Amino acid sequence: SPAAPSPAASRPASAPAPAATARPTGPTRAATPAALAAARSSFDNHAAPARERAAALQTLLGALESDEQQLLLMRALNDPTPELQATSLEEIGNRKDEDLIDEVIPLVESDNEDVALAAVSALEAIGGPIAEQSLLAALESTHRAVRQYAVTSLGALNSPVIEAQLIEMLEEDNDDRLRAAATALAEVGTAEAAEALQTRSGLPGLQPETQTQLRNAATRIRERLGISAAAHEVMAEFSLSSSADDLDLFND
Numbered sequence: 163s164p165a166a167p168s169p170a171a172s173r174p175a176s177a178p179a180p181a182a183t184a185r186p187t188g189p190t191r192a193a194t195p196a197a198l199a200a201a202r203s204s205f206d207n208h209a210a211p212a213r214e215r216a217a218a219l220q221t222l223l224g225a226l227e228s229d230e231q232q233l234l235l236m237r238a239l240n241d242p243t244p245e246l247q248a249t250s251l252e253e254i255g256n257r258k259d260e261d262l263i264d265e266v267i268p269l270v271e272s273d274n275e276d277v278a279l280a281a282v283s284a285l286e287a288i289g290g291p292i293a294e295q296s297l298l299a300a301l302e303s304t305h306r307a308v309r310q311y312a313v314t315s316l317g318a319l320n321s322p323v324i325e326a327q328l329i330e331m332l333e334e335d336n337d338d339r340l341r342a343a344a345t346a347l348a349e350v351g352t353a354e355a356a357e358a359l360q361t362r363s364g365l366p367g368l369q370p371e372t373q374t375q376l377r378n379a380a381t382r383i384r385e386r387l388g389i390s391a392a393a394h395e396v397m398a399e400f401s402l403s404s405s406a407d408d409l410d411l412f413n414d
Contacts, residue, residue, distance in 0.1 A: 193225035201225075205234075212245035219249055232261065239265045244274040251277065255284035263288055267296045275305045282308060286315035294324055301342040309345065317350040329355055332362045337372040344372075348379035349386075356383040 193201070204210050204218035219238055223231050238250035239262070247269060254262050266288070269281035282300055285293040297319070300312035316324050328351070331343035340362070347355045356379075362368075363376035383389075 193221060197221065198225055208243075212243050215243060216245045216249045219246060223253060235259075235262060236265055239269065244272075244277050247272070247274075247277045248280040251280035251284045255280070255287035258287050258289075260288055260290065263290075263292055267292075270296055270300045270303065270308070275307060278303060278305055278308045279311055282311050282315055286318060289319060291323075294319060294321055298324065298327060301346055302338065309342070313346045313349050316346055320350070325351060325355060329358045332358050332376075335367065337369045340368070340372050341375050344375045344379040348382040351379070351383045353383070353387060353389060356380040356387075356389070359383070 198221075201218040201221040204214050205222060207215070210218075219234065222234055226234065235250045235254060238246040241247060251266060251269065254266060263285070266281050266284050269277055270285070272278045272281065278300075282297065285296050285300075294316070297312050297315050300315075301309055303309050303312065325347070328343045328347050331339055334340060344359060347359060351359070359376045359380035363373050363380070368376070
């Protein structure tokens with residue numbers, strides 16, 4: 163059967179790759195007092211070039227104790243400079259830092275695409291129910307690359323809870339949310355999701371493009387799982403006959 167694309171293959175080129183292991187949170191490299199003072203000065207100087215401030219942040223993170231690092235990361239997240247926010251988010255993802263997840267979540271909706279992508283990457287690395295719910299919300303991002311990356315991240319997490327929630331979204335009447343659910347299910351859904359998409363596509367009240375996307379998503383799942391059209395028909399007939407048998411038993 164066709165192999166599903168790997169998260170690395172599906173990740174937008176501009177999205178940072180989540181780290182496989184967390185980095186230590188204590189000092190990782192020595193810095194002279196003069197170097198630290200210079201880095202602090204650059205970081206605090208809002209008139210300095212963004213790259214210089216981001217480099218200063220990296221220097222400080224490598225030399226400070228854990229508590230100071232946490233405060234510095236929070237400052238960078240709340241700084242209006244996108245480069246600082248993205249650098250901080252990448253570091254949080256590398257550390258899988260659950261303590262800062264509440265600060266990460268709002269940045270999924272950043273107007274800056276690189277920041278939003280870095281926030282999604284950090285959430286994927288952190289994982290857990292809170293991160294999963296935020297990744298679901300990212301399916302409706304205004305940035306196409308963020309939506310695509312959220313789909314990849316949800317697939318990497320491989321959570322049956324997420325699939326169940328996406329299937330529940332198919333019961334809604336909002337076409338935008340229906341298309342978002344279809345996009346995600348096309349990549350992470352099981353045969354159950356394919357049936358739900360096919361069924362929803364046949365119900366009235368849908369915009370034509372939504373109906374088409376739901377059907378295409380169902381087809382994509384079957385192709386990904388190696389389910390042929392003939393096998394799908396047999397499964398559908400079996401499902402109908404089973405329902406009829408259940409009804410006969412109930413009537414008896």
